[in-house]
Amino acid sequence: MPLSTHTALPLLSSFFGTIFTGLGLYYILQPRSAFLAFGLPAISSLPSTSASISNDAIMDAVMVMYGARDLFMGVAILGAAWLGRTGQKGRRNVNLGGLLVAGSLCAGVDGWVVRSVVGEGEWNHWGYGGVMGMLGCVVLGIFG
Incomplete structure (x- = not known):
């Protein structure tokens, strides 16, 4: 049995889907504290742009x-993990693998932006993004 058909993959994928969903809700409901949690400087330390905004x-x-x-990413990953159709090669879920790889690329860009602004904190994004990308490659059958 190839690793890409292992029954634990939907559970592991759900972990990342839940993280995205939770952070998305946090950013929407508490944008100011989420901005700091993201790893960027306090909004009040930024220069003012306009008197009206x-x-x-x-x-x-x-x-x-x-x-x-x-x-969106969290709900898409969770949906693909539990409701998605499998690909033509057995139980492999091509949509789920693609979403996990795409999510890891988003995390890569997030880390790059934080590093370019703050000078550190990129591994808060690159750490989980790398693991998520590897999991996506396993689901796609690239690694196993």
């Missing part, structure tokens, strides 16, 4: 948009 309002909006992205 505050940095706080801009960053609240950005974090809600970011939360919507994470919420």
Whole structure:
């Protein structure tokens, strides 16, 4: 039996789907504290852009948009893990594998952005992103 058909893969994939879903809700419901938790500097330390639009309002909006992205990724991963159709090669779930790899690429970009702004903190994103990408490759049958 190839590793890509192991019965634990939906459970492991659900772990990452749950993380994305939880973070998405957190970013939408608490954008200011989520901004700090993301690894970026406090909004109040950023220079003001305009008298009519505050940095706080801009960053609240950005974090809600970011939360919507994470919420989508989490629900998509969970849906593919539990409701998705399998590919033509046995029980391999090609959609789930692709979503996990795509999510790991998002984490890679997130880490790159945090590092370019703060100078550190990239591994808070690259750590789980690398594991998620490897899991996606296992689900796709690339590794096993």
